[in-house]
Amino acid sequence: MEEIIKLDEKKLDRIIAHYANTHGEVMSTLEAIQEEEGYIPKEALKYVGEKTGIPLSQLYSVGTFYAGFSLKPRGKHIITLCEGTSCHVRGGPRLLSGLFELLQIPQEERSEKSVTTEDRLFTIEKTRCLGCCSLAPVIKVDEDIYGYLTPKRLPEILKKYEWNDK
Numbered sequence: 001m002e003e004i005i006k007l008d009e010k011k012l013d014r015i016i017a018h019y020a021n022t023h024g025e026v027m028s029t030l031e032a033i034q035e036e037e038g039y040i041p042k043e044a045l046k047y048v049g050e051k052t053g054i055p056l057s058q059l060y061s062v063g064t065f066y067a068g069f070s071l072k073p074r075g076k077h078i079i080t081l082c083e084g085t086s087c088h089v090r091g092g093p094r095l096l097s098g099l100f101e102l103l104q105i106p107q108e109e110r111s112e113k114s115v116t117t118e119d120r121l122f123t124i125e126k127t128r129c130l131g132c133c134s135l136a137p138v139i140k141v142d143e144d145i146y147g148y149l150t151p152k153r154l155p156e157i158l159k160k161y162e163w164n165d166k
Ligand code: FES
Pocket: 082, 083, 084, 085, 086, 087, 088, 128, 129, 130, 131, 132, 133, 134, 136, 137, 138
């Protein structure tokens, strides 16, 4: 997906000034950008680097190391699909294929750890274990857990979130 953004430099300047020279400056600055934008645009990383003198490589490694940061746009609803052992043996891969088909995720993006739909309504993220293995196979949509799931129930679940946004 092509990244098209318009940087709000005034907003970034405010964030940079707020966290300048504080302990944990890089983390706090990136957190604030992600909170404002929903993710950390690469252009914003470059801008922060130029303004603060923090090497881009350092900003980039912090942005990619922590699971809580995303350098790619994320959808309004986050679908977390469990790839842990219990979910895997009880049909997790079929759920993943079902989600890819329903949300029309292009083949070439399907092996990525996280993919977002063209309309930015949903992001599918893969994880190791959601901590509720007895309900396997499981997905989480935002804060809602769906267990003992079959691909047949996916359309009805996704519709709930689509309708809530209309
Ligand atoms: S393996 Fe899926 S919730 Fe633990």
